[in-house]
Amino acid sequence: MSARDAILAKLKGAAPDKAAADALLIAPERPAVDTGALEAEFLARLALPSVSASHDAIDTVADLPAAVARYLAAQGEPHTLCLPRDPRLSACDWSGFTLHEAAAPDEVATLAIARLGIAETGSLVFETAPQAPMLPNFLALHHIVLLAVEDIAAHLEDAPLVGAQPRAHYWITGVSGTTDIEGTYVRGAHGPRFLHVILLRGAVG
Amino acid sequence: MTRKVALFVTCLVDLMRPRIGFAAIRALEAAGCEVVVPEGQTCCGQPALNSGDRDHAVALAKQTIAALEPYEAVVVPSGSCAGTIRCHYPELFEHDAAWLPRAHAVAGKTFEIMAYLDEVCGWRPEGVSLDAKATYHDSCSGLRELGIKAQPRRLLKSVEGLRLAPLQGEETCCGFGGTFCVKYPSISNAIVGEKADAIDATGADLLLAADLGCLMNMAGKLNRKGSKVRAFHAIELIAGMGDGPAIGEEA
Amino acid sequence: MSGFTDRVDLALADRILKVAVERTAGTAEAKRAVAVDAFPDFEAARDRAAAIKDHVVAHLGAYLEQFEAKAIAAGAKVHWASTADEACRIVIDICKAAGAKSVARSKSMLGEEIGLPHALAEAGIGRVETDLAEHIIQLADERPSHIIWPAMHKTREQVSALFKAKHRSPHEEETIAAMAESARRELRTQMLGADVGISGANFLIADTGAVCTVTNEGNAELSLVPPRVHIVTAGIEKIVPSMPHAIHMLRMLARSATGATLTQYTTFYTGPKRADDRDGPEEMHIVLVDNGRTKMREEGLAEMLRCIRCGACMNHCVVFRQIGGHAYGGTYPGPMGAVLTPVFDGLKQSRELASACTLNGKCQEVCPVRIPLPTLLRGWREKSWREGLEPTSMRWGLGIWAWVARRPALYRFGTGVAVRVMQILGKKGWISRLPLAGGWTRYRDMPKPAPQTFMNQYKKGRRT
Numbered sequence: 001m002s003a004r005d006a007i008l009a010k011l012k013g014a015a016p017d018k019a020a021a022d023a024l025l026i027a028p029e030r031p032a033v034d035t036g037a038l039e040a041e042f043l044a045r046l047a048l049p050s051v052s053a054s055h056d057a058i059d060t061v062a063d064l065p066a067a068v069a070r071y072l073a074a075q076g077e078p079h080t081l082c083l084p085r086d087p088r089l090s091a092c093d094w095s096g097f098t099l100h101e102a103a104a105p106d107e108v109a110t111l112a113i114a115r116l117g118i119a120e121t122g123s124l125v126f127e128t129a130p131q132a133p134m135l136p137n138f139l140a141l142h143h144i145v146l147l148a149v150e151d152i153a154a155h156l157e158d159a160p161l162v163g164a165q166p167r168a169h170y171w172i173t174g175v176s177g178t179t180d181i182e183g184t185y186v187r188g189a190h191g192p193r194f195l196h197v198i199l200l201r202g203a204v205g
Numbered sequence: 206m207t208r209k210v211a212l213f214v215t216c217l218v219d220l221m222r223p224r225i226g227f228a229a230i231r232a233l234e235a236a237g238c239e240v241v242v243p244e245g246q247t248c249c250g251q252p253a254l255n256s257g258d259r260d261h262a263v264a265l266a267k268q269t270i271a272a273l274e275p276y277e278a279v280v281v282p283s284g285s286c287a288g289t290i291r292c293h294y295p296e297l298f299e300h301d302a303a304w305l306p307r308a309h310a311v312a313g314k315t316f317e318i319m320a321y322l323d324e325v326c327g328w329r330p331e332g333v334s335l336d337a338k339a340t341y342h343d344s345c346s347g348l349r350e351l352g353i354k355a356q357p358r359r360l361l362k363s364v365e366g367l368r369l370a371p372l373q374g375e376e377t378c379c380g381f382g383g384t385f386c387v388k389y390p391s392i393s394n395a396i397v398g399e400k401a402d403a404i405d406a407t408g409a410d411l412l413l414a415a416d417l418g419c420l421m422n423m424a425g426k427l428n429r430k431g432s433k434v435r436a437f438h439a440i441e442l443i444a445g446m447g448d449g450p451a452i453g454e455e456a
Numbered sequence: 457m458s459g460f461t462d463r464v465d466l467a468l469a470d471r472i473l474k475v476a477v478e479r480t481a482g483t484a485e486a487k488r489a490v491a492v493d494a495f496p497d498f499e500a501a502r503d504r505a506a507a508i509k510d511h512v513v514a515h516l517g518a519y520l521e522q523f524e525a526k527a528i529a530a531g532a533k534v535h536w537a538s539t540a541d542e543a544c545r546i547v548i549d550i551c552k553a554a555g556a557k558s559v560a561r562s563k564s565m566l567g568e569e570i571g572l573p574h575a576l577a578e579a580g581i582g583r584v585e586t587d588l589a590e591h592i593i594q595l596a597d598e599r600p601s602h603i604i605w606p607a608m609h610k611t612r613e614q615v616s617a618l619f620k621a622k623h624r625s626p627h628e629e630e631t632i633a634a635m636a637e638s639a640r641r642e643l644r645t646q647m648l649g650a651d652v653g654i655s656g657a658n659f660l661i662a663d664t665g666a667v668c669t670v671t672n673e674g675n676a677e678l679s680l681v682p683p684r685v686h687i688v689t690a691g692i693e694k695i696v697p698s699m700p701h702a703i704h705m706l707r708m709l710a711r712s713a714t715g716a717t718l719t720q721y722t723t724f725y726t727g728p729k730r731a732d733d734r735d736g737p738e739e740m741h742i743v744l745v746d747n748g749r750t751k752m753r754e755e756g757l758a759e760m761l762r763c764i765r766c767g768a769c770m771n772h773c774v775v776f777r778q779i780g781g782h783a784y785g786g787t788y789p790g791p792m793g794a795v796l797t798p799v800f801d802g803l804k805q806s807r808e809l810a811s812a813c814t815l816n817g818k819c820q821e822v823c824p825v826r827i828p829l830p831t832l833l834r835g836w837r838e839k840s841w842r843e844g845l846e847p848t849s850m851r852w853g854l855g856i857w858a859w860v861a862r863r864p865a866l867y868r869f870g871t872g873v874a875v876r877v878m879q880i881l882g883k884k885g886w887i888s889r890l891p892l893a894g895g896w897t898r899y900r901d902m903p904k905p906a907p908q909t910f911m912n913q914y915k916k917g918r919r920t
Contacts, residue, residue: 002536003537003538006538006746007536007746010517010753010754013517014515014518015518016519021511024507025700025704028504028700028704031496031717045717050720084734085734120717121717121718128729128730128735130730130733131734133735134677135682138674139678156718159703160700165724166726166730167725167726167733168681168723169723169724171718173718174720177673177720178636178672179480179605179672179714180589180592180607180636180673181615181632182480183481183608184479184483186633187633189639189640189673189674190640190643190644190674190675191677191720191721218910220871221905222906223906223909226910227913227918227919227920230919230920246864247862250861252857254834255815256837256846256850257841258855264858265861296831345815346817348817349820377774378818380774380814382816384850387893388895389811391464392468392775392778392779392812393895394899394900396774396778396814397899421903424903425896429888453901454885
């Protein structure tokens with residue numbers, strides 16, 4: 001008998017009742033979020049020590065390069081950027097920047113668009129796609145994220161995609177950190193040491 | 206209406222510190238109860254239960270149930286023994302149709318003494334005073350199996366002159382654990398050593414708790430390390446017997 | 457291998473260990489308390505988490521089949537393993553087929569449980585542990601001592617010395633930040649150069665076929681995105697019905713483990729990279745591992761299958777806090793380890809773990825899925841007693857005591873004698889050496905009892 005058959009033979013039983021599974025989700029206990037003030041709620045979570053993200057705000061996508069330049073300058077970093085091949089980003093005027101598409105092992109900064117922000121936790125929600133590589137978002141020292149204010153949702157339950165799934169659906173909730181040595185928190189274990197969210201008041205396009 | 210209660214003395218109180226039993230009687234009578242001490246009782250069987258010796262645990266549980274079932278209510282001056290009867294007897298007879306209802310019946314009318322005096326009788330000590338600073342340790346079984354936490358503190362509040370100093374880690378196990386303390390004495394010692402330090406750090410004159418096993422463990426460690434803190438079962442103070450010898454003091 | 461009590465003695469004598477354990481577990485305990493207080497109705501949330509896991513365990517076979525079908529539909533290959541050896545063999549075969557010279561591993565307790573590090577070494581495949589703590593453990597050639605903080609037993613000074621001896625360009629400044637930076641430099645190129653990435657799974661989502669990993673460092677993603685092959689080894693109990701169920705469990709996991717509201721990186725992988733994706737593995741393999749779990753379900757340990765490996769039970773355990781994780785001798789330490797280790801290593805080897813517990817109930821109180829750990833530990837004690845594994849002295853001692861205790865008249869006589877004997881042994885109210893109770897009096901004094909038992913005094917008419 002195959003291991004599969006052996007395991008399943010021991011686990012024979014009634015098929016799960018969808019209604020029973022759904023009943024376990026009625027009115028879940030979760031942190032309260034003021035849905036009338038999602039932006040403020042989200043920003044409050046971004047500022048938590050465990051998240052430690054900074055933020056800026058712009059009115060249109062056209063303002064994005066200036067906001068990125070502002071951030072990099074403030075950090076004392078060169079205007080070098082890993083920029084995924086996303087038409088919404090390529091449409092901006094990146095003159096003055098050194099751009100590249102693939103992230104180097106010592107990549108300084110990368111830019112990505114979050115599909116959603118989650119007010120409950122300050123999480124940023126991403127998916128892999130042809131125009132959205134995953135590696136740069138973990139490799140770079142500075143992870144810069146564009147998020148439209150209108151894309152801020154209340155709870156984690158708002159994050160999952162319905163239907164076909166991409167290779168990876170992921171939530172980033174703050175900078176890389178570790179407490180592996182004496183329980184002491186330090187930033188930037190492996191992933192980005194800095195997370196900077198640029199809020200867009202208008203639509204991403 | 207007089208409440209008729211049976212006192213389950215517990216083997217440890219019977220053997221090591223009878224005055225806890227007498228304090229229990231005194232407090233219960235002050236609360237308007239008529240107290241009897243059933244003849245057939247010895248030990249609730251907890252040591253056997255916690256050692257995995259199910260057969261002996263069952264035998265002692267049956268003996269205890271038979272001894273206690275004639276009474277309206279059973280009061281126990283120990284959270285772990287009361288917990289054994291209330292929580293574990295029904296588990297022991299889960300598959301015994303004849304004994305399960307009897308186990309449930311006794312479990313349902315068995316109370317830890319602080320809970321009984323406070324919640325059932327709604328009683329407070331009157332005219333009891335003791336000028337002392339005490340700290341209180343919450344014994345684990347009483348705390349987690351029976352929810353004994355506020356009851357002793359409410360009762361002690363009525364002891365005039367008694368001040369309670371908070372104990373750092375008051376809900377942390379003292380390392381007694383029944384047979385644990387003799388099976389793994391070095392681990393137990395490390396745990397009770399920290400507990401004794403925390404008790405000393407309160408600056409209290411008295412250590413109070415409501416389970417003699419834990420009290421003997423903590424008092425024994427305090428004495429070994431030369432601490433001046435004196436230990437009592439809380440019921441002794443509540444019954445107005447806090448002026449007598451503490452645990453380990455000659456009468 | 458030394459016995460449990462030898463390991464305990466070693467641990468208790470190690471004051472550095474005590475300091476190290478206290479620093480991390482103490483912080484975790486405090487942070488969890490704050491997080492739980494801030495959460496609306498954590499008790500109800502625990503009920504729900506337990507109910508979700510019980511539902512899954514009750515319908516485990518059907519959910520596994522659903523997960524398998526969805527994962528295959530997404531392009532993953534699903535493998536099944538009944539035993540630890542079988543699971544390792546499957547992983548090694550995949551690595552060999554991929555021509556792998558090195559694998560990057562993201563911390564997985566299941567990997568430790570099945571002995572994967574050892575199996576990879578035997579197969580001659582290089583292994584890079586990418587979790588910072590696992591990296592420390594690998595450099596020190598040790599075993600994890602905690603399921604969340606595997607290097608909990610090491611102080612910063614010890615880690616510093618280790619990195620200085622083993623890293624190519626170690627830190628110069630003696631700070632934890634500088635040490636973490638040294639590991640970042642050391643591991644980055646190794647991670648990016650691995651042929652295979654191996655992870656565990658925190659959750660398997662039945663209705664999408666997704667595998668969820670959580671980390672705070674980002675090492676899982678850095679280990680799993682670049683290599684050509686991604687292998688997941690997961691216990692079959694990791695299933696949840698859907699994403700919202702996973703979300704509830706994630707809220708519980710983060711708060712219970714570290715006191716955070718969520719881990720920094722929470723990723724759901726569904727199949728290998730899609731045709732036009734810029735990165736990601738070309739192959740994804742999921743190895744579903746039984747290794748005793750179906751047996752646990754049948755033999756009274758179904759509640760243990762709720763466990764989400766948060767580590768709260770050990771952080772709050774008075775015994776763990778004194779002896780640390782290595783003394784337990786198994787893959788999993790603390791209360792949950794004391795329940796699990798007999799499943800993997802046999803009760804005869806590990807029966808002492810269940811006994812070395814005060815049954816104080818704190819672990820159950822903090823468990824996010826309400827596992828009745830003390831009850832399960834009592835169950836092992838009972839089995840050990842039934843199978844005659846307990847020491848003869850204990851069996852005889854308890855047997856005689858119980859025999860007497862069942863005869864109240866004889867018992868009264870016996871206790872009467874006992875108190876008289878103790879009267880003789882006591883001095884100034886205390887007994888400092890008591891025959892048959894050396895374990896007690898070695899470390900603490902025994903109060904001298906009153907001259908007569910309660911029952912004797914009561915019989916003679918004393919009432920108050």
